[in-house]
Amino acid sequence: MGSLIKEERDDVIQAWFMDDSDEDQRLPHHRNPEEFVSYEKLDELGVLSWKLDADNYETDPELKKIREDRGYSYMDLIEVCPEKLPNYEQKIKSFYEEHLHTDEEIRYCVGGSGYFDVRDRNEAWIRIWVKKGALIILPAGMYHRFTLDSNNYIKAMRLFVGEPIWTPYNRPHDHLPARKQYIETFVEKATTVA
Numbered sequence: 678m679g680s681l682i683k684e685e686r687d688d689v690i691q692a693w694f695m696d697d698s699d700e701d702q703r704l705p706h707h708r709n710p711e712e713f714v715s716y717e718k719l720d721e722l723g724v725l726s727w728k729l730d731a732d733n734y735e736t737d738p739e740l741k742k743i744r745e746d747r748g749y750s751y752m753d754l755i756e757v758c759p760e761k762l763p764n765y766e767q768k769i770k771s772f773y774e775e776h777l778h779t780d781e782e783i784r785y786c787v788g789g790s791g792y793f794d795v796r797d798r799n800e801a802w803i804r805i806w807v808k809k810g811a812l813i814i815l816p817a818g819m820y821h822r823f824t825l826d827s828n829n830y831i832k833a834m835r836l837f838v839g840e841p842i843w844t845p846y847n848r849p850h851d852h853l854p855a856r857k858q859y860i861e862t863f864v865e866k867a868t869t870v871a
């Protein structure tokens with residue numbers, strides 16, 4: 678995972694660069710050889726992650742603190758499977774269209790698993806596999822998509838600051854302020870390093 682020291686998070690979150698194959702989106706799509714992506718690299722892209730106690734999410738003090746620190750007042754649960762999600766086929770298709778949101782996308786996997794794919798600075802796809810216990814935050818303005826894996830089920834907590842806005846803006850939506858601000862963070866980081 679880029680670092681030789683194993684982290685607790687590795688059990689529930691893994692990330693790797695994707696191959697270019699058009700095969701079933703629910704397959705892992707590793708490159709050959711596999712190229713894993715470190716948390717540091719995800720962090721540079723603005724993607725944050727934690728491993729939490731998903732069996733006790735209702736009382737978990739760590740989740741409570743993250744919500745308080747980041748102002749996540751809204752919370753609901755979504756189950757992605759044909760029996761539980763209305764308009765399942767349509768939703769699955771739209772989740773996998775490359776899109777961005779004008780706010781963070783915060784998802785906490787409390788059951789099942791799935792893949793969040795995000796673009797790196799060179800437009801390569803990074804696949805982030807989340808399993809039970811993984812909380813991830815994708816920054817506003819980042820192009821991404823979501824698919825179930827071959828287990829075909831995820832139960833996720835959705836968090837938000839205030840009233841949620843779920844609108845996906847399919848690529849291209851480069852003119853949106855959220856996208857411009859996201860790009861600007863790279864420019865700022867590059868300037869700071871130089």
Ligand SMILES: CSCCC(=O)/C(O)=C/O
Nearest residue numbers: 755772784822823831833
């Ligand atoms: C696992 S939650 C469903 C996916 C979703 O809400 C989203 O916006 C994907 O980008």
Ligand SMILES: [Fe+2]
Nearest residue numbers: 776778782845
């Ligand atoms: Fe999204």
